[in-house]
Amino acid sequence: xxxxxxxxxxxxxxxxxxxxxxxxxxxxxxxxxxxxxxxxxxxxxxxxxxxxxxxxxxxxxxxxxxxxxxxxxxxxxxxxxxxxxxxxxxxxxxxxxxxxxxxxxxxxxxxxxxxxxxxxxxxxxxxxxxxxxxxxxxxxxxxxxxxxxxxxxxxxxxxxxxxxxxxxxxxxxxxxxxxxxxxxxxxxxxxxxxxxxxxxxxxxxxxxxxxxxxxxxxxxxxxxxxxxxxxxxxxxxxxxxxxxxxxxxxxxxxxxxxxxxxxxxxxxxxxxxxxxxxxxxxxxxxxxxxxxxxxxxxxxxxxxxxxxxxxxxxxxxxxxxxxxxxxxxxxxxxxxxxxxxxxxxxxxxxxxxxxxxxxxxxxxxxxxxxxxxxxxxxxxxxxxxxxxxxxxxxxxxxxxxxxxxxxxxxxxxxxxxxxxxxxxxxxxxxxxxxxxxxxxxxxxxxxxxxxxxxxxxxxxxxxxxxxxxxxxxxxxxxxxxxxxxxxxxxxxxxxxxxxxxxxxxxxxxxxxxxxxxxxxxxxxxxxxxxxxxxxxxxxxxxxxxxxxxxxxxxxxxxxxxxxxxxxx
Amino acid sequence: xxxxxxxxxxxxxxxxxxxxxxxxxxxxxxxxxxxxxxxxxxxxxxxxxxxxxxxxxxxxxxxxxxxxxxxxxxxx
Numbered sequence: 001x002x003x004x005x006x007x008x009x010x011x012x013x014x015x016x017x018x019x020x021x022x023x024x025x026x027x028x029x030x031x032x033x034x035x036x037x038x039x040x041x042x043x044x045x046x047x048x049x050x051x052x053x054x055x056x057x058x059x060x061x062x063x064x065x066x067x068x069x070x071x072x073x074x075x076x077x078x079x080x081x082x083x084x085x086x087x088x089x090x091x092x093x094x095x096x097x098x099x100x101x102x103x104x105x106x107x108x109x110x111x112x113x114x115x116x117x118x119x120x121x122x123x124x125x126x127x128x129x130x131x132x133x134x135x136x137x138x139x140x141x142x143x144x145x146x147x148x149x150x151x152x153x154x155x156x157x158x159x160x161x162x163x164x165x166x167x168x169x170x171x172x173x174x175x176x177x178x179x180x181x182x183x184x185x186x187x188x189x190x191x192x193x194x195x196x197x198x199x200x201x202x203x204x205x206x207x208x209x210x211x212x213x214x215x216x217x218x219x220x221x222x223x224x225x226x227x228x229x230x231x232x233x234x235x236x237x238x239x240x241x242x243x244x245x246x247x248x249x250x251x252x253x254x255x256x257x258x259x260x261x262x263x264x265x266x267x268x269x270x271x272x273x274x275x276x277x278x279x280x281x282x283x284x285x286x287x288x289x290x291x292x293x294x295x296x297x298x299x300x301x302x303x304x305x306x307x308x309x310x311x312x313x314x315x316x317x318x319x320x321x322x323x324x325x326x327x328x329x330x331x332x333x334x335x336x337x338x339x340x341x342x343x344x345x346x347x348x349x350x351x352x353x354x355x356x357x358x359x360x361x362x363x364x365x366x367x368x369x370x371x372x373x374x375x376x377x378x379x380x381x382x383x384x385x386x387x388x389x390x391x392x393x394x395x396x397x398x399x400x401x402x403x404x405x406x407x408x409x410x411x412x413x414x415x416x417x418x419x420x421x422x423x424x425x426x427x428x429x430x431x432x433x434x435x436x437x438x439x440x441x442x443x444x445x446x447x448x449x450x451x452x453x454x455x456x457x458x459x460x461x462x463x464x465x466x467x468x469x470x471x472x473x474x475x476x477x478x479x480x481x482x483x484x485x486x487x488x489x490x491x492x493x494x495x496x497x498x499x500x501x502x503x504x505x506x507x508x509x510x511x512x513x514x515x516x517x518x519x520x521x522x523x524x525x526x527x528x529x530x531x532x533x534x535x536x537x538x539x540x541x542x543x544x545x546x547x548x549x550x551x552x553x554x555x556x557x558x559x560x561x562x563x564x565x566x567x568x
Numbered sequence: 569x570x571x572x573x574x575x576x577x578x579x580x581x582x583x584x585x586x587x588x589x590x591x592x593x594x595x596x597x598x599x600x601x602x603x604x605x606x607x608x609x610x611x612x613x614x615x616x617x618x619x620x621x622x623x624x625x626x627x628x629x630x631x632x633x634x635x636x637x638x639x640x641x642x643x644x
Contacts, residue, residue, distance in 0.1 A: 090625045202612065
């Protein structure tokens with residue numbers, strides 16, 4: 001049996017889903033799309049049923065890709081659990097009626113039931129059940145109330161004798177149902193609701209947004225850095241390194257196979273970043289450098305998501321972001337990029353159109369320096385004075401704005417206008433927050449690690465076969481001629497194409513002037529930040545758009561470096 | 569008085585009387601319950617023709633300025 005969970009966005013569908021399912025939960029992309037959904041299993045009596053958490057939809061007359069998919073998935077289900085927001089029954093019943101008109105075998109979950117009381121809403125559940133002709137269960141994903149009843153009512157799910165009607169008739173019918181089952185008692189606004197209003201008004205909104213963003217940024221960095229410094233880095237150095245060293249000795253300390261698997265021995269040691277073997281850098285980069293930021297980022301973003309803050313941030317910044325061809329929502333991936341570009345590019349999935357995703361991902365990968373790149377910039381450029389660090393950041397910010405503006409002008413299509421529902425603030429259940437965090441991390445490990453390993457392998461082959469030297473010779477005139485960098489930095493820049501951290505380190509070895517250092521840092525940041533981002537960008541954009549994005553990256557790095565060389 | 573949603577003052581209430589513009593816009597608004605005959609209250613709008621936030625039914629919805637201009641409301 002296949003059970004579908006359907007309902008409007010932000011009705012707590014995913015919380016019900018995780019309450020109903022066990023451990024075998026998988027998140028997958030709907031074939032041929034970027035819309036993802038989760039599926040799991042639950043026991044009903046002696047049978048096991050598959051449950052699918054269908055993307056949120058307001059209507060069965062699709063207005064977006066996610067809604068088209070929801071409609072398409074409807075065909076495959078045996079039973080649908082229609083999750084309804086009891087605090088907003090009127091809008092939610094529209095979809096319920098559409099489902100009933102289609103003769104879908106249905107159970108209705110009146111979710112967020114515990115919220116109705118302090119919002120002064122009272123619903124006659126029995127009466128609603130009689131009108132709709134299908135079981136109606138009061139549930140609360142937060143407390144778990146009614147979940148058991150829900151599971152038990154699935155066998156009694158049934159179809160209704162409600163017949164198809166026009167849109168206007170349907171809204172009129174919804175109105176009639178509401179009049180007969182719902183009574184609302186007026187009560188004073190709680191401080192929670194005052195805060196809801198404050199965050200969508202310009203003056204207070206900007207202040208709240210600045211505070212939320214600053215706090216998020218510090219939490220992400222704090223959690224990420226501590227995971228690296230006190231958990232993952234020590235693990236790699238005290239446990240993995242000795243094992244790897246033994247393997248290195250066993251493999252003879254050098255040679256083709258050794259260098260591919262363990263990595264090059266650098267001044268007598270295995271170096272987790274520079275050795276670049278499958279078992280050294282291939283594991284260290286994704287697990288000890290990227291994973292900690294994935295964990296901290298998804299923890300914070302998951303919290304902001306479940307609290308209901310993100311849509312408020314989006315409307316606040318919508319006007320500004322539209323100038324560079326993006327929706328207000330694109331601010332989220334952009335900010336994330338300051339921690340790590342990998343989750344930032346993955347987060348562009350929340351954007352509606354392909355065009356927006358392309359602009360946002362390209363801008364992040366080119367103009368947003370990740371935390372480790374920023375550490376390098378401070379270390380290398382900082383010694384010449386804060387003025388030069390400001391130059392690097394200023395240039396990158398200008399590149400972000402100007403490039404976004406240009407992309408918005410030349411790419412076909414318009415960014416769609418904003419139309420979003422702003423959910424009320426809710427206190428997220430911790431269990432659910434961590435469960436979601438776990439799925440996302442699991443997903444990252446499954447998706448990103450194998451590809452990073454493959455890329456490390458390919459790059460090793462490029463190095464060993466000498467293709468790299470050929471590229472270096474080819475690039476030399478650009479680097480010395482246009483950017484005004486010395487001959488010895490050629491190798492560093494070319495390596496920076498894939499291994500930025502190492503490249504910045506190599507730049508430090510050659511004696512550069514302050515001006516050259518600024519240009520070097522800007523140019524290196526604008527090239528692919530690291531191999532992991534490179535891979536994720538390819539995966540998220542597809543080959544064609546990835547190549548386009550790379551071309552834009554090359555042109556803008558070339559231009560920005562050239563202009564700096566002339567201006568400074 | 570008849571005016572567009574974009575021209576409403578903050579905290580001003582009105583009833584939708586018409587949605588100008590194409591079928592696509594009407595479809596999107598319809599699914600959110602934004603249809604002629606509904607009462608709404610404007611909660612605020614962002615500067616420089618930013619999105620307009622309205623309270624309609626029991627939900628808060630942000631509507632892009634261009635769309636808001638096409639929603640015609642009658643106020644008391």
